[in-house]
Amino acid sequence: MLYDYQCNKCGHEMNDVQQSMKDEALTKCPKCKKNSLERIIYGGIHASVKGGEPTTLGQMAERRFEEGHTRMPDGRAITRVEYNQSDMVERKEKRIHEATERKNEKEKKQKQIKKISNMTLEQKRNYIRNGD
Secondary structure, three states: OEEEEEEOOOOOEEEEEEOOOOOOOOOOOOOOOOOOEEEEOOOOOOOOOOOOOOOOHHHHHHHHHHOOOOEOOOOOEOOOOOOOHHHHHHHHHHHHHHHHHHHHHHHHHHHHHHHHHOOOHHHHHHHHHHOO
């Protein structure tokens, strides 16, 4: 299977990583070396084996939905969630934007800390009083 990954810390992306479905998801980002890598899950694409009885609740709901039923045998409503390509792109862009915002905020804080650490004691007092 091919998987995509994105780092929550630095926003680094890894596309089309070849892995078995049995393999553990990668966690360490090769760019920033943090354990913040997450597998990007895309909905709507799945493999299935035709025939036989359903072995999961999801398979049972899918079969009943295809047969025209709107409820499970226990009375629960069957709902179907479908994702299209634009939803996936929008979610990916949002994750990238959020990662970039986190990175920018972190850099801003680091610059502020560096600025304060280079101040004299009198400058620090003025900074606390006036914010300058």
